[in-house]
Amino acid sequence: MKKIYSVLVENRSGVLCKVSGLFSRRSFNIDSLAVGETDDPTTSCMTIVSSGDERTLEQIEKQLNKKLDVFKVKTFDETASISRELMLMKVKYNKGNRRDIMETCEIMKAQIVDMSKKTMIIQICDVPERIRLFIGMMQSISIVEVARTGTLALQKCLETD
Amino acid sequence: MLGADAIVKCLEEEGVKYVFGYPGVAICPFYNSILSSPVETILIRTEQNAAHAASGFARVTGEVGVCAVTSGPGATNVITGIATAFADSIPLVCITGQVDSELIGSDVFQEADITGAVESFVKYSYLVKDAAEIPRIFKEAFYIANSGRKGPVLIDVPIDIQNAVVGKFKYPEGVSLRTYKPTIKGHTVQIQKVVKELSKAKRPIICVGGGVLLSEAVEEFRSFVEKHRVPVVSTMMGISAMPTRHPLYYGMVGNNGHPYANRAMNESDLLIMVGARVADRAISQPDLITENKVLVHIDVDPAEIGKNVGPTIPLVGDARHIFEDFNKEEFTCEHEEWIGTLDEYRDSMARVRRPNPAYVDPAEFIRMLSEAMEEDAVYVADVGQNQIWSCNYHVVKNGRFLTTGGMGTMGYSIPAAMGAKLAAPDRQVVAVCGDGSFQMSMMELATMRQFHVPVKIIVLKNNFLGMVREFQHYTYKDNYSVVDLSGSPDLEKLSSAYDMKFMRLHTMEHAQETIEAFLSHDEAVLLECIIDPMDLVK
Numbered sequence: 001m002k003k004i005y006s007v008l009v010e011n012r013s014g015v016l017c018k019v020s021g022l023f024s025r026r027s028f029n030i031d032s033l034a035v036g037e038t039d040d041p042t043t044s045c046m047t048i049v050s051s052g053d054e055r056t057l058e059q060i061e062k063q064l065n066k067k068l069d070v071f072k073v074k075t076f077d078e079t080a081s082i083s084r085e086l087m088l089m090k091v092k093y094n095k096g097n098r099r100d101i102m103e104t105c106e107i108m109k110a111q112i113v114d115m116s117k118k119t120m121i122i123q124i125c126d127v128p129e130r131i132r133l134f135i136g137m138m139q140s141i142s143i144v145e146v147a148r149t150g151t152l153a154l155q156k157c158l159e160t161d
Numbered sequence: 162m163l164g165a166d167a168i169v170k171c172l173e174e175e176g177v178k179y180v181f182g183y184p185g186v187a188i189c190p191f192y193n194s195i196l197s198s199p200v201e202t203i204l205i206r207t208e209q210n211a212a213h214a215a216s217g218f219a220r221v222t223g224e225v226g227v228c229a230v231t232s233g234p235g236a237t238n239v240i241t242g243i244a245t246a247f248a249d250s251i252p253l254v255c256i257t258g259q260v261d262s263e264l265i266g267s268d269v270f271q272e273a274d275i276t277g278a279v280e281s282f283v284k285y286s287y288l289v290k291d292a293a294e295i296p297r298i299f300k301e302a303f304y305i306a307n308s309g310r311k312g313p314v315l316i317d318v319p320i321d322i323q324n325a326v327v328g329k330f331k332y333p334e335g336v337s338l339r340t341y342k343p344t345i346k347g348h349t350v351q352i353q354k355v356v357k358e359l360s361k362a363k364r365p366i367i368c369v370g371g372g373v374l375l376s377e378a379v380e381e382f383r384s385f386v387e388k389h390r391v392p393v394v395s396t397m398m399g400i401s402a403m404p405t406r407h408p409l410y411y412g413m414v415g416n417n418g419h420p421y422a423n424r425a426m427n428e429s430d431l432l433i434m435v436g437a438r439v440a441d442r443a444i445s446q447p448d449l450i451t452e453n454k455v456l457v458h459i460d461v462d463p464a465e466i467g468k469n470v471g472p473t474i475p476l477v478g479d480a481r482h483i484f485e486d487f488n489k490e491e492f493t494c495e496h497e498e499w500i501g502t503l504d505e506y507r508d509s510m511a512r513v514r515r516p517n518p519a520y521v522d523p524a525e526f527i528r529m530l531s532e533a534m535e536e537d538a539v540y541v542a543d544v545g546q547n548q549i550w551s552c553n554y555h556v557v558k559n560g561r562f563l564t565t566g567g568m569g570t571m572g573y574s575i576p577a578a579m580g581a582k583l584a585a586p587d588r589q590v591v592a593v594c595g596d597g598s599f600q601m602s603m604m605e606l607a608t609m610r611q612f613h614v615p616v617k618i619i620v621l622k623n624n625f626l627g628m629v630r631e632f633q634h635y636t637y638k639d640n641y642s643v644v645d646l647s648g649s650p651d652l653e654k655l656s657s658a659y660d661m662k663f664m665r666l667h668t669m670e671h672a673q674e675t676i677e678a679f680l681s682h683d684e685a686v687l688l689e690c691i692i693d694p695m696d697l698v699k
Contacts, residue, residue, distance in 0.1 A: 009340075010340060014276070014288075017277070017280070018280060021280050021281060022281075025281045055467065055471070058467060059464065059467075059468060062463055062464035062467075062468075063464050065463070065464070066462065066463075066464050067340075068284070068285045068305065068338070068340055068341050069340055070340060071339055071340035
């Protein structure tokens, strides 16, 4: 089972270490982790995607809540959230495959954001599943390197909001 | 005023009586300031024991135990003591000196990343970056350590912060922590649910853990139990929540506990776990305590509920507040037949020992010793066979039983007993250890001598690391590996080197008079009991 944890923490040095340390200390999985300041500069939001059985996923939430630098943990399923991931991918291209790459990018709504004579950087922002799909499609081309943000997610808007 | 003066002032504001510690350059400004303060310092002989002594002090007073050590090795040495306190939820504030702020990260002499190293063993930690923050940080640290689920807090103070000039000292009245609000009062709906289950239960039982002692709920707890005649078993950390001879008490559970206590728990139809973690040593088969029964789990730490076993009714809150609320509820329950059954189990299922008459029988000796001890005496058990015998045969009257159940740190008893004795100079304090655990803390005999702390020490001597030997006996068919303790010092000579009274007991023949003489001494005394090296706890 997969869960997304949206964790509001004090924006202080060492807090990321304390939270990630908790995951390793209790052998919880981190599938993805993204951190950034919120609209309030004293607060950071960590979006953590984890997987495990029901008891583990409940323990993750409880143990996160127990950390003194954490002041709110929101937990939701992938289906109940809007999630996005940003990826930058540098590939080598040649005359033979340039058109193919550009077509794939067009279909997948990816953009070419930088280019040299032999390489280009592609940017794609989408749900994690389509990012994986895109990587799969580009595998036949020579990928030089890839950088991903990890999943960012917010709970879907509710009528009661 | 300097940062170091501000720290001392904070300790005074918190009413700290003793600081257990060991100086070094990086903590010297603090130790210089404390000289002109009424807060007393105890020079421990190794830093780990500073935390253990503070733990003994905290457990007897209910106040926060304080230790202060230097940077680098001083700080890393104290980690085992902190981890021990963390596992048993003991409130400590541990101050560590640190190298100059400017030099942090450059691997200078005696630098260690202590806040990083200790992260998984503390409730919280601080690295002080501005001396003006000292009052707020100390106020928070004492509050965090001794509220909610208690535990150790570490404050790392670089030497330049201790030497920095600070303005006017003002200790905050309260704390404002937006991320920390422990649930103290139990939810009314959940309390009603428990009451409802209790009034219809035929075979209820309460398993009491250390949380009841930590929240100082003993009085409320006992009056609840007596009013509704609910039978009680305990975990190792819960020993002394009930007097041993109480008719409703059925002993310690777990793989080292009494068979009748485990049976009582397993056959119940309503099990109320209170202030207990449901850890492996107490509950080796979590399925057994959820099968065919209603399980209520009461704990101040929501993360403990459902960690090892999923309860029917979770109830988050501090044991004292919860039992206060329970005591306000009017209800009746009927289970005299169940009590009759449990009495029968207790009489018929007691462990039968066949002691070797050529030696002191540790079980019988511990029973006689604790019977002879004063009503409110403090008994500190170490780790090893001595701990299991102590748990099973020690008779609690109205005193305290201290041991390290969670971490099981050898060498705990002597420093913890020192802390307990300083906390309660009028109470009898006895530390019981084996010859292995004694040697892990025997350097503290010097501390006892220097600061006149008259702890009474029993060493159960068998020339073996008995608990491991017993494990190797069962698991490796007597293939003993690295458990022979020959080479140990002559304890009579050692006692005389420290100006301590010494006594020795070879058999049970003179046990009674020896125990009486041992307990009647006002000064520190060491009693060596020669026990059968082949004796087993099971």
